[in-house]
Amino acid sequence: DSGVTQTPKHLITATGQRVTLRCSPRSGDLSVYWYQQSLDQGLQFLIHYYNGEERAKGNILERFSAQQFPDLHSELNLSSLELGDSALYFCASSPTGGRTGELFFGEGSRLTVL
């Protein structure tokens, strides 16, 4: 158990809909990273928050947004969903904001868009 909690574990929805994925980092970790994993694209970095502030953006679509709350949990919002958004979405946390530290991954949220 990494200590990172993601909900929901599975989500099935229709095209055009909006969903929110939630992540609770390990106790004390200030950084939250979001990743998307699909069969064709591999594991893609989406966005990084550190202590409530956005630190870096990766391959995140404009239809997607995220935030980190004062209690350090984070939410990833996916809107106007398309079939191609079907993927595993991982959250990872780290005690630091740098790119060279160990990441602790949650078990992921599997999104299926029909």
Place this chain on the structure above:
Amino acid sequence: SQQGEEDPQALSIQEGENATMNCSYKTSINNLQWYRQNSGRGLVHLILIRSNEREKHSGRLRVTLDTSKKSSSLLITASRAADTASYFCAPGHSSGGGADGLTFGKGTHLIIQP
């Protein structure tokens, strides 16, 4: 690209044999990490090797790092069925401010046959 590239893409060996997978990267690093992912699960950190280290051991794992060749290898000795998983390397780059998340390649998919 700042991500590591794992090779081979897939590897199938008999239980008890050793498995070796390689990682190449392109820019200077502070460290390099290896992660394991069981099917559909979150990534789990295996080992971190710093740029001033050449070899590191952890149980049945041996990691080497050659910064002159910008490459690393992960050796799993006396493989077990439970080692069946995908393995990813993640270079921790020293440039760029460090806010980006670790980037991952497509991994090496290791299958241990009983």
